[in-house]
Amino acid sequence: MNKLEKVHKQIREKLQKSQRPLIVSHIRPDGDAIGSLVGIGLVLRQAGKTPCLVLEDGLPAKYRFLEGSELVTKKPAEATDLKISLDCSDIRRLGDSLSDLPIHINIDHHITNEQFGEINLVLPKYPATSAILAEFLPLWGFPLDKDSSSALLMGILTDTIGFRTSNVTPNLLRQVAHLMESGAVLSDIYTQALVAQSFPASLLWGLALNRLVRENGLIWTVITLEDRKKAGYAGQDDADLTNVLSAIEGSDVSILFNEQNSGKVKVSWRSNEPYDVSRIAQQFGGGGHPPASGAEIEGILEEVEKIVLSKTKQYMEDLSSKGVLKNG
Protein backbone atom coordinates (compact mmCIF):
# COMPACT_ATOMS: atom_id res chain seq x y z
CA MET A 1 0.00 0.00 0.00
CA ASN A 2 1.52 3.37 -0.98
CA LYS A 3 1.40 6.45 1.23
CA LEU A 4 -1.68 7.98 -0.40
CA GLU A 5 -3.63 4.70 -0.22
CA LYS A 6 -2.77 4.52 3.47
CA VAL A 7 -4.08 8.05 4.01
CA HIS A 8 -7.37 7.15 2.30
CA LYS A 9 -7.71 3.99 4.38
CA GLN A 10 -7.10 5.94 7.61
CA ILE A 11 -9.61 8.65 6.70
CA ARG A 12 -12.21 6.08 5.72
CA GLU A 13 -11.79 4.25 9.05
CA LYS A 14 -11.88 7.42 11.13
CA LEU A 15 -14.99 8.74 9.35
CA GLN A 16 -16.78 5.40 9.64
CA LYS A 17 -15.98 5.14 13.36
CA SER A 18 -16.79 8.69 14.42
CA GLN A 19 -20.26 9.48 15.78
CA ARG A 20 -19.90 13.21 16.48
CA PRO A 21 -17.24 14.69 14.20
CA LEU A 22 -16.36 18.38 14.51
CA ILE A 23 -15.76 19.81 11.05
CA VAL A 24 -14.26 23.27 10.63
CA SER A 25 -12.99 25.63 7.98
CA HIS A 26 -11.32 29.00 7.70
CA ILE A 27 -12.29 32.50 8.83
CA ARG A 28 -13.93 34.77 6.25
CA PRO A 29 -15.27 31.60 4.63
CA ASP A 30 -15.56 31.47 0.85
CA GLY A 31 -17.76 29.24 -1.30
CA ASP A 32 -15.35 26.32 -1.16
CA ALA A 33 -15.03 26.45 2.63
CA ILE A 34 -18.82 26.42 2.93
CA GLY A 35 -19.50 23.95 0.12
CA SER A 36 -16.99 21.40 1.39
CA LEU A 37 -18.19 21.83 4.99
CA VAL A 38 -21.88 21.46 4.19
CA GLY A 39 -21.22 18.70 1.64
CA ILE A 40 -19.37 16.40 4.04
CA GLY A 41 -21.73 17.35 6.88
CA LEU A 42 -24.79 16.23 4.92
CA VAL A 43 -23.32 12.89 3.85
CA LEU A 44 -22.25 12.12 7.41
CA ARG A 45 -25.77 12.92 8.66
CA GLN A 46 -27.15 10.67 5.96
CA ALA A 47 -24.93 7.95 7.43
CA GLY A 48 -26.59 8.39 10.84
CA LYS A 49 -23.90 10.54 12.47
CA THR A 50 -24.23 13.88 14.23
CA PRO A 51 -21.63 16.15 12.67
CA CYS A 52 -20.97 19.57 14.14
CA LEU A 53 -20.19 22.13 11.40
CA VAL A 54 -18.42 25.24 12.64
CA LEU A 55 -17.13 28.45 11.09
CA GLU A 56 -15.79 30.97 13.58
CA ASP A 57 -17.18 33.80 11.46
CA GLY A 58 -20.50 32.04 10.83
CA LEU A 59 -22.28 31.72 7.51
CA PRO A 60 -22.29 34.76 5.17
CA ALA A 61 -25.84 35.69 4.10
CA LYS A 62 -25.22 35.07 0.42
CA TYR A 63 -24.76 31.32 1.01
CA ARG A 64 -28.01 30.82 2.93
CA PHE A 65 -29.69 29.56 -0.26
CA LEU A 66 -27.79 26.31 0.12
CA GLU A 67 -29.75 23.39 1.64
CA GLY A 68 -27.84 22.27 4.73
CA SER A 69 -26.17 25.64 5.31
CA GLU A 70 -28.48 26.08 8.32
CA LEU A 71 -26.39 23.39 10.06
CA VAL A 72 -23.40 25.73 10.25
CA THR A 73 -22.83 27.26 13.70
CA LYS A 74 -20.21 29.54 15.23
CA LYS A 75 -19.32 27.38 18.24
CA PRO A 76 -18.45 23.69 18.60
CA ALA A 77 -20.74 21.34 20.54
CA GLU A 78 -19.47 20.15 23.92
CA ALA A 79 -18.49 16.63 22.98
CA THR A 80 -17.04 15.66 19.63
CA ASP A 81 -14.89 12.65 18.79
CA LEU A 82 -13.01 13.66 15.64
CA LYS A 83 -11.76 17.02 14.35
CA ILE A 84 -11.57 17.66 10.62
CA SER A 85 -10.21 20.81 8.96
CA LEU A 86 -11.25 21.65 5.39
CA ASP A 87 -9.79 24.06 2.82
CA CYS A 88 -7.47 25.66 5.35
CA SER A 89 -3.73 25.92 4.65
CA ASP A 90 -2.66 27.39 7.95
CA ILE A 91 -4.13 26.27 11.30
CA ARG A 92 -4.36 29.87 12.56
CA ARG A 93 -6.82 30.63 9.76
CA LEU A 94 -9.39 28.46 11.53
CA GLY A 95 -9.74 31.36 13.96
CA ASP A 96 -8.80 31.73 17.63
CA SER A 97 -11.55 29.47 18.97
CA LEU A 98 -10.90 26.57 16.59
CA SER A 99 -7.16 26.44 16.01
CA ASP A 100 -6.26 24.24 19.00
CA LEU A 101 -4.72 20.86 18.28
CA PRO A 102 -5.17 18.07 17.57
CA ILE A 103 -6.61 18.27 14.08
CA HIS A 104 -7.14 14.62 13.22
CA ILE A 105 -7.82 15.03 9.52
CA ASN A 106 -6.65 17.94 7.34
CA ILE A 107 -8.16 17.96 3.83
CA ASP A 108 -7.07 20.78 1.53
CA HIS A 109 -5.89 21.78 -1.92
CA HIS A 110 -3.61 24.74 -1.11
CA ILE A 111 -0.02 24.22 -2.18
CA THR A 112 1.05 26.19 0.91
CA ASN A 113 -0.74 23.82 3.36
CA GLU A 114 1.32 23.36 6.52
CA GLN A 115 0.32 19.69 7.04
CA PHE A 116 -0.88 20.34 10.61
CA GLY A 117 -3.17 17.31 10.77
CA GLU A 118 -2.43 13.86 12.17
CA ILE A 119 -3.62 12.71 8.76
CA ASN A 120 -3.12 15.09 5.84
CA LEU A 121 -4.85 14.79 2.48
CA VAL A 122 -3.42 17.79 0.63
CA LEU A 123 -3.89 17.62 -3.14
CA PRO A 124 -2.86 20.91 -4.83
CA LYS A 125 -3.84 19.70 -8.31
CA TYR A 126 -7.50 19.80 -7.31
CA PRO A 127 -9.07 23.20 -7.98
CA ALA A 128 -11.22 23.01 -4.84
CA THR A 129 -11.44 21.11 -1.57
CA SER A 130 -15.02 20.39 -2.64
CA ALA A 131 -13.63 18.58 -5.71
CA ILE A 132 -11.50 16.35 -3.48
CA LEU A 133 -14.57 15.45 -1.41
CA ALA A 134 -16.75 14.94 -4.50
CA GLU A 135 -14.31 12.35 -5.73
CA PHE A 136 -13.46 10.58 -2.49
CA LEU A 137 -16.52 10.66 -0.22
CA PRO A 138 -18.21 7.89 -2.28
CA LEU A 139 -14.97 5.88 -2.22
CA TRP A 140 -14.81 6.24 1.57
CA GLY A 141 -18.30 4.72 1.73
CA PHE A 142 -20.47 7.85 1.82
CA PRO A 143 -22.66 8.28 -1.27
CA LEU A 144 -23.76 11.75 -2.41
CA ASP A 145 -27.36 12.89 -2.75
CA LYS A 146 -28.93 16.02 -4.25
CA ASP A 147 -28.12 18.38 -1.38
CA SER A 148 -24.55 17.22 -0.71
CA SER A 149 -23.83 17.30 -4.47
CA SER A 150 -25.19 20.84 -4.66
CA ALA A 151 -22.96 21.99 -1.81
CA LEU A 152 -19.85 20.45 -3.38
CA LEU A 153 -20.72 21.83 -6.80
CA MET A 154 -20.99 25.29 -5.26
CA GLY A 155 -17.49 24.92 -3.80
CA ILE A 156 -16.08 23.91 -7.19
CA LEU A 157 -17.89 26.73 -9.00
CA THR A 158 -16.72 29.45 -6.63
CA ASP A 159 -13.06 28.38 -6.43
CA THR A 160 -12.85 28.08 -10.24
CA ILE A 161 -14.86 31.34 -10.68
CA GLY A 162 -17.35 29.45 -12.83
CA PHE A 163 -14.80 27.11 -14.52
CA ARG A 164 -12.63 30.06 -15.57
CA THR A 165 -9.36 29.11 -13.85
CA SER A 166 -6.54 27.30 -15.67
CA ASN A 167 -6.71 24.30 -13.31
CA VAL A 168 -10.11 23.19 -14.69
CA THR A 169 -9.55 19.78 -16.29
CA PRO A 170 -11.70 17.29 -18.23
CA ASN A 171 -11.56 15.16 -15.12
CA LEU A 172 -13.07 17.95 -13.02
CA LEU A 173 -15.89 18.39 -15.52
CA ARG A 174 -16.60 14.63 -15.40
CA GLN A 175 -16.79 15.01 -11.62
CA VAL A 176 -19.23 17.88 -12.09
CA ALA A 177 -21.32 15.69 -14.41
CA HIS A 178 -21.54 13.11 -11.61
CA LEU A 179 -22.71 15.82 -9.20
CA MET A 180 -25.41 16.84 -11.69
CA GLU A 181 -26.46 13.20 -12.06
CA SER A 182 -26.81 13.07 -8.27
CA GLY A 183 -29.28 15.96 -8.48
CA ALA A 184 -27.30 19.20 -8.31
CA VAL A 185 -28.79 21.88 -10.59
CA LEU A 186 -25.82 23.68 -12.18
CA SER A 187 -27.73 26.68 -13.55
CA ASP A 188 -29.36 27.49 -10.19
CA ILE A 189 -26.18 27.15 -8.17
CA TYR A 190 -24.17 29.12 -10.74
CA THR A 191 -26.63 32.02 -10.58
CA GLN A 192 -26.93 32.02 -6.78
CA ALA A 193 -23.25 31.63 -6.00
CA LEU A 194 -21.57 33.64 -8.77
CA VAL A 195 -23.93 35.96 -10.60
CA ALA A 196 -26.42 37.30 -8.06
CA GLN A 197 -25.21 40.35 -6.10
CA SER A 198 -27.06 42.25 -3.43
CA PHE A 199 -27.77 45.95 -3.84
CA PRO A 200 -25.34 46.95 -1.03
CA ALA A 201 -22.62 44.80 -2.67
CA SER A 202 -23.20 46.65 -5.95
CA LEU A 203 -22.87 50.02 -4.19
CA LEU A 204 -19.66 48.81 -2.56
CA TRP A 205 -18.25 47.82 -5.96
CA GLY A 206 -19.08 51.29 -7.26
CA LEU A 207 -17.24 53.06 -4.45
CA ALA A 208 -14.15 50.87 -4.77
CA LEU A 209 -14.05 50.79 -8.58
CA ASN A 210 -14.28 54.57 -8.62
CA ARG A 211 -10.66 54.70 -7.41
CA LEU A 212 -9.23 51.92 -9.56
CA VAL A 213 -5.57 52.39 -10.51
CA ARG A 214 -3.50 50.78 -13.26
CA GLU A 215 0.26 50.90 -13.58
CA ASN A 216 1.68 48.76 -16.39
CA GLY A 217 0.24 45.29 -15.80
CA LEU A 218 -0.74 45.95 -12.19
CA ILE A 219 -4.29 46.93 -11.22
CA TRP A 220 -5.46 47.70 -7.73
CA THR A 221 -8.07 49.34 -5.56
CA VAL A 222 -9.22 49.66 -1.97
CA ILE A 223 -12.34 48.96 0.09
CA THR A 224 -12.39 51.19 3.18
CA LEU A 225 -14.44 50.84 6.36
CA GLU A 226 -16.13 54.08 5.32
CA ASP A 227 -17.19 52.49 1.98
CA ARG A 228 -18.79 49.60 3.82
CA LYS A 229 -20.79 51.99 5.96
CA LYS A 230 -21.86 54.13 3.00
CA ALA A 231 -22.94 51.12 0.96
CA GLY A 232 -24.74 49.50 3.89
CA TYR A 233 -22.71 46.34 3.31
CA ALA A 234 -22.71 44.25 6.48
CA GLY A 235 -20.00 41.66 5.67
CA GLN A 236 -16.25 42.06 6.24
CA ASP A 237 -15.58 40.28 2.94
CA ASP A 238 -14.86 41.84 -0.45
CA ALA A 239 -18.27 41.11 -2.05
CA ASP A 240 -16.34 39.24 -4.78
CA LEU A 241 -14.74 42.42 -6.04
CA THR A 242 -11.40 40.57 -6.25
CA ASN A 243 -12.76 38.49 -9.10
CA VAL A 244 -14.04 41.59 -10.87
CA LEU A 245 -10.53 43.10 -10.79
CA SER A 246 -8.97 39.94 -12.22
CA ALA A 247 -11.36 40.10 -15.18
CA ILE A 248 -10.21 43.57 -16.26
CA GLU A 249 -8.13 43.49 -19.44
CA GLY A 250 -4.47 44.30 -18.97
CA SER A 251 -4.36 43.09 -15.37
CA ASP A 252 -1.46 40.64 -15.18
CA VAL A 253 -1.61 41.06 -11.43
CA SER A 254 -4.49 42.62 -9.50
CA ILE A 255 -4.68 43.50 -5.83
CA LEU A 256 -7.61 44.35 -3.60
CA PHE A 257 -6.94 46.03 -0.26
CA ASN A 258 -9.79 45.42 2.15
CA GLU A 259 -9.66 47.46 5.36
CA GLN A 260 -10.83 45.50 8.43
CA ASN A 261 -12.21 46.61 11.80
CA SER A 262 -9.36 44.91 13.63
CA GLY A 263 -6.62 47.34 12.52
CA LYS A 264 -5.62 44.91 9.82
CA VAL A 265 -5.89 44.95 6.04
CA LYS A 266 -6.92 41.89 4.07
CA VAL A 267 -4.95 41.81 0.83
CA SER A 268 -6.03 39.63 -2.11
CA TRP A 269 -3.88 39.03 -5.18
CA ARG A 270 -4.97 37.53 -8.49
CA SER A 271 -2.65 36.88 -11.41
CA ASN A 272 -2.20 35.34 -14.81
CA GLU A 273 0.69 33.05 -15.73
CA PRO A 274 3.62 33.17 -15.27
CA TYR A 275 3.10 35.26 -12.13
CA ASP A 276 2.88 33.27 -8.90
CA VAL A 277 1.32 35.60 -6.34
CA SER A 278 1.48 33.01 -3.54
CA ARG A 279 5.19 33.96 -3.36
CA ILE A 280 4.30 37.56 -2.54
CA ALA A 281 1.53 36.58 -0.11
CA GLN A 282 3.94 34.33 1.76
CA GLN A 283 6.28 37.27 2.34
CA PHE A 284 3.42 38.80 4.35
CA GLY A 285 2.54 35.64 6.29
CA GLY A 286 -0.27 34.67 3.92
CA GLY A 287 -0.63 31.97 1.33
CA GLY A 288 -2.80 30.48 -1.37
CA HIS A 289 -2.38 29.37 -4.95
CA PRO A 290 -0.12 30.70 -7.74
CA PRO A 291 -3.03 32.57 -9.44
CA ALA A 292 -4.97 33.54 -6.26
CA SER A 293 -3.54 34.33 -2.85
CA GLY A 294 -4.17 36.43 0.19
CA ALA A 295 -2.68 37.76 3.40
CA GLU A 296 -3.90 39.63 6.43
CA ILE A 297 -1.50 42.41 7.32
CA GLU A 298 -1.39 44.46 10.49
CA GLY A 299 -1.21 48.24 10.01
CA ILE A 300 -3.06 51.23 8.68
CA LEU A 301 -4.39 51.06 5.15
CA GLU A 302 -2.05 53.60 3.51
CA GLU A 303 1.08 51.95 4.95
CA VAL A 304 0.01 48.42 4.01
CA GLU A 305 -0.87 49.63 0.52
CA LYS A 306 2.52 51.22 0.08
CA ILE A 307 4.62 48.24 1.13
CA VAL A 308 2.48 45.66 -0.67
CA LEU A 309 2.54 47.63 -3.93
CA SER A 310 6.29 48.04 -3.66
CA LYS A 311 6.91 44.30 -3.05
CA THR A 312 4.52 43.31 -5.80
CA LYS A 313 6.08 45.67 -8.35
CA GLN A 314 9.50 44.41 -7.32
CA TYR A 315 8.41 40.80 -7.88
CA MET A 316 6.95 41.65 -11.30
CA GLU A 317 10.10 43.51 -12.34
CA ASP A 318 12.35 40.67 -11.17
CA LEU A 319 10.37 38.18 -13.21
CA SER A 320 10.46 40.38 -16.30
CA SER A 321 14.21 41.05 -16.00
CA LYS A 322 14.80 37.27 -15.83
CA GLY A 323 13.24 37.10 -19.26
CA VAL A 324 10.47 34.79 -18.09
CA LEU A 325 7.85 36.95 -19.77
CA LYS A 326 7.23 36.58 -23.48
CA ASN A 327 7.26 40.32 -24.14
CA GLY A 328 9.14 41.35 -21.03
Ligand SMILES: [Mn+2]
Ligand atom coordinates in the same frame (compact mmCIF):
# COMPACT_ATOMS: atom_id res chain seq x y z
MN1 LIG B 1 -10.60 26.23 -1.73
